[in-house]
Amino acid sequence: MGSIPTTPLRVLIVGGSYAGLSAALNLQDLCTGKPPRCGPKPVEGQETPIPSQQFDIDITIIDERDGFFHLIGTPLALADHSYAAKTWINYTDLPAVRDSSNINILQGTVKHVDQVLKTAKYVTSTTKETKTVEYDYLIAAAGLKRVWPVVPQALTKKGWLLEAGKHTDEGTKGRYGVLVVGGGAVGIEMAAELKLVRPELNVTLVHSREKLLSSEPLPDDVKEKTLELLREGGVEVLTGLRVKKTEEVKDEQQKTFYRVTFEDGKTMLADQVSFAISRPVPATEFLGEEVKDDEGYVKIQPSLAFPEGSPNNFDHFAAGDLVKWSGIKRCGGAMHMGYFAANNVYQRIIGSRTGKTPEFLQLDEIPPMIGLAVGKNAVSYWPQSGMSYGEDVMKLFFGDDLGFTICWDHLGLGNGKGPV
Ligand SMILES: Cc1cc2nc3c(=O)[nH]c(=O)nc-3n(C[C@H](O)[C@H](O)[C@H](O)COP(=O)(O)OP(=O)(O)OC[C@H]3O[C@@H](n4cnc5c(N)ncnc54)[C@H](O)[C@@H]3O)c2cc1C
Numbered sequence: 001m002g003s004i005p006t007t008p009l010r011v012l013i014v015g016g017s018y019a020g021l022s023a024a025l026n027l028q029d030l031c032t033g034k035p036p037r038c039g040p041k042p043v044e045g046q047e048t049p050i051p052s053q054q055f056d057i058d059i060t061i062i063d064e065r066d067g068f069f070h071l072i073g074t075p076l077a078l079a080d081h082s083y084a085a086k087t088w089i090n091y092t093d094l095p096a097v098r099d100s101s102n103i104n105i106l107q108g109t110v111k112h113v114d115q116v117l118k119t120a121k122y123v124t125s126t127t128k129e130t131k132t133v134e135y136d137y138l139i140a141a142a143g144l145k146r147v148w149p150v151v152p153q154a155l156t157k158k159g160w161l162l163e164a165g166k167h168t169d170e171g172t173k174g175r176y177g178v179l180v181v182g183g184g185a186v187g188i189e190m191a192a193e194l195k196l197v198r199p200e201l202n203v204t205l206v207h208s209r210e211k212l213l214s215s216e217p218l219p220d221d222v223k224e225k226t227l228e229l230l231r232e233g234g235v236e237v238l239t240g241l242r243v244k245k246t247e248e249v250k251d252e253q254q255k256t257f258y259r260v261t262f263e264d265g266k267t268m269l270a271d272q273v274s275f276a277i278s279r280p281v282p283a284t285e286f287l288g289e290e291v292k293d294d295e296g297y298v299k300i301q302p303s304l305a306f307p308e309g310s311p312n313n314f315d316h317f318a319a320g321d322l323v324k325w326s327g328i329k330r331c332g333g334a335m336h337m338g339y340f341a342a343n344n345v346y347q348r349i350i351g352s353r354t355g356k357t358p359e360f361l362q363l364d365e366i367p368p369m370i371g372l373a374v375g376k377n378a379v380s381y382w383p384q385s386g387m388s389y390g391e392d393v394m395k396l397f398f399g400d401d402l403g404f405t406i407c408w409d410h411l412g413l414g415n416g417k418g419p420v
Contacts, residue, residue: 008056009349012120012135014110014286016063016091017071018331019320020141021411022338023345024059028102030346031057037412038339055349060133062106062122066156067091068413072331073402075189075373077164078149078274079171079197084164086404086419088157095415106133107155110286113138115311120286125155137345140287140298140318141338144280144329150186170256171272177202179260179270181243183212185372187276188226191235192375193402204236204268206243216328217368222381225389226374233375238262246273282322291316297324303360304341314348314358317341327366331403335410337363371397 011027013020026036030051035042042048067090077084091097091105108122108131120133147153149167154160171178171194180191183205191205207214211223212230230237242263249259249269258270282296291310293299298318299307306313319337321329340361347358367383371393378394381387399405408419 008058009137010135011057011059011137011139011345012133013059013061013139013141014063014113014120015141015143015283015320016061016065016097016105017068017141017143017320017334018407018411019143019334019338019341020061020063020139021068021097021413022335023139023141023317023319023341024061024103024338025096025411026339026342027057027059027345028100030342031055031102031349036339036342038335038410039343051346053350053353055353057102057349059103060106060135061097061103062108062110062120062133063091064107064109064125064155065152066107066125068094069152069160070402070404070407071151072407073404074149074151075186075193076197076402078167078190079194081165081168083401084168085161086401088152088160089413089419090157094413095417096411096413099415110142113140113286113288113316115288115291115306115313115316118312118315136315137348138316139338139341139345140284140316140322141320141334141341142283142286143321143334145283146280147275147278149190149274150276150278150280167272167274171274172198172201173255173271174198174201176257176269176271177204178272178274179243179258179268180205180274180276182275182277183207183209183237183239184215184276185213185370187274188212188230189373190274190276192230192233192373195234196375199234202236203234204238204270205230206238206241206262208240208242210240212237212239213372216370218370218381219387222370222379222387225387226372226379229374229377229379229389233377235375243273280321284322293324296322298322299324300363302362302364303344304337304363305344305360317344325363325366328368328370330370331407333366335407373398373402 029036033054070087073087077087107125110122112121152160195203244261247259300323304317306316319341320334344360351358371380379389
């Protein structure tokens, strides 16, 4: 084993969240002779294989945000100020990135990728200058665009704390309560977390279909158990009902509240109406049309490489929510794909330096699976084991902090230390 002395290879990663950080950190492991952190776990009595070749590598991550945001934690962060502060860690405070000599972070929005020239143009978040980066390999990991309050719109931690704080304060005034619109996974978690943190509030969830999670390919018993646990947790759930209009009203002290009219003519008052219904859009505007499907998802091959026929396609990979692949979009899937993309870039590097045919990891079809936090309980559905639910499932899937420590440890973000 040894390092082949050459100019460092340049890998550009667009998006520095679950998929992007997984790609960067696993690639760094491989290129520095360490077993990849998200790779197969060591088996007792067997030697863990270590990467056979080391390479000088410069990994650049470009992200619009100034830090890693634990997106899964949003529903709790919008109900709890102190948790909100924990969910966003500036990259300059993230040990695995801050202390790495291989990984460089730039804050900006990637606008265009030229697959032939292997250059990317991005606009810096602070000065709004357009800059160009050259690369040898690219991994697109920019996820999905989602609207407020499903995800932060702020690009800085400071801005996130302001928007989240305002939202929490508005929702917890405690006069009329909160209406969450949309009984998909996000709406369910938003309503359940709020009721868990502030049990004295009236929290109502309204969903237009008869069953919750209606657009997810999950068995009915999962949907029914979720409804039961939500109601058990004190959330009032209205199904088969649509919101017709929402009007802003001022009381005699000029404080704002909302009058909501449903399609059946009934009305309710709420201190806050949170919409969790918009359709997310892949953040792939910077890629050519030929690599995307009609909705904008990247048409990856099982190796996560860009589709056949697009320029330099085996130097371009995509990982995480923005890919067109089977399965429910999940953070575990995003981190797993990040590891596969890292491995396959590493294989391409070996191939380019030695002429060896790359041994790509290939993504299998992903069946529907989910872990859903419903207040103090969680519901999970895994094809092998079917449905499970309860407080022990919550502990297993989310720990004590809605999955923050689990993701942190899986990605090794603290270089051996836990989150602060
Ligand atoms: C409210 C909510 C709750 C969820 N709960 C769960 C859960 O309980 N369990 C679960 O498994 N999954 C859950 N998910 C899904 C999970 O969060 C996603 O599957 C996961 O975030 C995908 O990771 P990603 O890295 O692909 O994309 P993202 O996490 O979306 O990250 C994309 C990154 O790319 C950056 N970016 C975007 N465009 C550009 C650009 N043009 N230039 C530069 N940077 C860019 C963004 O700033 C962001 O940092 C939840 C999602 C939401 C919204």
